[in-house]
Amino acid sequence: MTETPWLDDEEQRSWRAFGLATxxxxxxxxxxxxxxxxxxxxYYELLVLLSEAPGRTMRMSxxxxxxxxxxxxITHAIGKLEQAGWVxxxxxxxDRRGWLAVLTDEGLAALRAAAPxxxxxxxxxxxxxxxxxxxxxxxxxxxxxxxxxLSGSTARPSA
Amino acid sequence: MTETPWLDDEEQRSWRAFGLATxxxxxxxxxxxxxxxxxxxxYYELLVLLSEAPGRTMRMSxxxxxxxxxxxxITHAIGKLEQAGWVxxxxxxxDRRGWLAVLTDEGLAALRAAAPxxxxxxxxxxxxxxxxxxxxxxxxxxxxxxxxxLSGSTARPSA
DNA sequence: CCCAGATGTTTCAGTACGCAACTATTCAGC
DNA sequence: GCTGAATAGTTGCGTACTGAAACATCTGGG
Numbered sequence: 001m002t003e004t005p006w007l008d009d010e011e012q013r014s015w016r017a018f019g020l021a022t023x024x025x026x027x028x029x030x031x032x033x034x035x036x037x038x039x040x041x042x043y044y045e046l047l048v049l050l051s052e053a054p055g056r057t058m059r060m061s062x063x064x065x066x067x068x069x070x071x072x073x074i075t076h077a078i079g080k081l082e083q084a085g086w087v088x089x090x091x092x093x094x095d096r097r098g099w100l101a102v103l104t105d106e107g108l109a110a111l112r113a114a115a116p117x118x119x120x121x122x123x124x125x126x127x128x129x130x131x132x133x134x135x136x137x138x139x140x141x142x143x144x145x146x147x148x149x150l151s152g153s154t155a156r157p158s159a
Numbered sequence: 160m161t162e163t164p165w166l167d168d169e170e171q172r173s174w175r176a177f178g179l180a181t182x183x184x185x186x187x188x189x190x191x192x193x194x195x196x197x198x199x200x201x202y203y204e205l206l207v208l209l210s211e212a213p214g215r216t217m218r219m220s221x222x223x224x225x226x227x228x229x230x231x232x233i234t235h236a237i238g239k240l241e242q243a244g245w246v247x248x249x250x251x252x253x254d255r256r257g258w259l260a261v262l263t264d265e266g267l268a269a270l271r272a273a274a275p276x277x278x279x280x281x282x283x284x285x286x287x288x289x290x291x292x293x294x295x296x297x298x299x300x301x302x303x304x305x306x307x308x309l310s311g312s313t314a315r316p317s318a
Numbered sequence: 319c320c321c322a323g324a325t326g327t328t329t330c331a332g333t334a335c336g337c338a339a340c341t342a343t344t345c346a347g348c
Numbered sequence: 349g350c351t352g353a354a355t356a357g358t359t360g361c362g363t364a365c366t367g368a369a370a371c372a373t374c375t376g377g378g
Contacts, residue, residue, distance in 0.1 A: 004275065004278060004279040004282055005282075006278055007278060007281070007282070007286065010291075010294065010295060010298065011286050011294055013298050014286075014294045014295065014297050014298030014301065015281055015285065015286065017298055017301035017302045017305055018285075018297055018298070018301040020227075020301075020305060021300075021301040021302075021304040021305045021308065022181050022185070022301075023227075024227065024304075024305070024308045024309070025304055025308060026181070028308060040333085040334070042334080042335090043334095059356090060356070060357065061355085061356060061357080064356095064357095068179075068182075068183065069335090069336095070335080070336060070337085071356075071357060071358085072335080072336065072337080072357085072358075072359085073334080073335060073336075074357085075357065075358055075359085076334070076335075076358095077334085077335095079358095080333095080334090095343080095344075095355095095356080096342080096343060096344085097342060097343045097344070097355070097356040097357065098343090098355095098356060098357080099356085099357075116163065119163060119165055119166060120163040122166070122174055123163060123164075123166070125304075125307065125308065126174065126177075126304070127166065127170050127173075127174065129303055129304055129307045130300060130303060130304075132169075134296070134299070134300050134303070135169065135170055135173045136169060136173065137293070137296045137297075137300065138173050138177055138296075138297075138300055139169065139172050139173030139176055139177070140293070141180075141289060141293050141296065141297055142173065142176035142177040142179075142180040142181075143176045143180070144288060144289060144293070145180040145183075145184055145284075145285070145288055145289075146176055146179060146180045146183070148284065148288045149180065149183045149184060149187060149284065150183070199363085199364070201364080201365090202364095218326090219326070219327065220325085220326060220327085223326095228365090228366095229365085229366065229367080230326070230327060230328085231327085231328075231329085231365080231366070231367080231368095232364080232365060232366075233327090234327065234328055234329085235328095235363095235364070235365075236364085236365095239363095239364090254325095254326080254373080254374075255372080255373060255374085256325070256326045256327065256372060256373045256374070257325095257326060257327080257373095258326085258327075
């Protein structure tokens with residue numbers, strides 16, 4: 001059991017600013033997206049995934065995998081999206097346990113209608129606020145964090 | 160109505176990495192904190208605020224203000240924290256509409272017990288993953304975002 | 319004074335999510 | 349083939365949050 005040093009001033013500054021900025025930014029983007037698309041960002045992400053998939057179709061478990069989320073969330077979310085008419089479910093012939101989520105024409109239309117406003121929002125509150133150099137730095141930083149989080153994802157600090 | 164240009168490759172890369180990294184990081188920190196302190200980050204933040212306030216006391220509306228959250232969340236949260244014995248409520252003499260939330264000794268103890276593990280977690284998944292230079296860059300970036308979000312906070316992209 | 323509007327807080331209804339328990343299907347080993 | 353373990357997905361319950369409406373109290377203009 002080793003002693004972990006407290007954060008110094010600079011680390012403290014970065015951590016506090018990052019924590020707050022992140023929360024406020026995500027809140028803002030969520031609001032904008034809700035207004036533009038009538039759905040939360042997580043649902044939007046599902047539609048994006050489906051729109052980019054061959055046949056506009058993905059298996060539930062694939063959706064769970066690519067969104068890094070639990071199966072139950074996919075069930076709930078696809079249920080809602082189905083109710084909205086944006087997604088349709090089809091049984092999977094090759095594996096009778098499985099289901100396909102298929103993006104409907106209405107879903108694609110909703111996505112295309114919302115996308116410009118979404119981009120606008122990301123620009124207005126993130127990209128255009130920063131210098132091109134900072135955008136690039138943020139990319140590097142995020143990728144480094146991702147690498148850590150995705151690889152040693154099972155490791156917890158002390159335990 | 161002006162055309163907003165789509166994101167170029169570099170912007171796209173940063174935005175996608177940032178979005179995912181942020182979500183995964185926050186999830187991880189939330190889990191760690193839940194394990195260390197038995198409470199969500201937002202409750203932890205309330206205890207921190209109270210611990211730093213004179214008399215370990217703040218008004219409900221102040222808590223809402225400093226956490227950038229809605230009043231109803233404070234009511235719920237303080238209710239839970241009160242149940243846990245970490246916070247006590249006192250009526251406010253000078254304004255009979257108001258209530259004070261007071262951090263109890265147990266609350267302070269819980270906070271002090273959880274803090275080292277929390278710091279450890281922030282180090283392990285954020286600070287120590289980055290170079291000191293990147294930590295500093297992230298601080299600058301976050302502060303720039305904060306400045307934007309806090310000032311023009313009422314402005315939405317197109318509307 | 320007193321009443322209208324502002325402010326502080328709670329309550330209620332509704333959303334998104336995780337966890338744990340469950341059903342149904344597939345697969346591996348014998 | 350058959351049985352037991354792994355996998356796919358759903359369901360139900362509990363938690364944290366929001367927005368709107370309700371309610372109490374305060375404040376300022378007549």
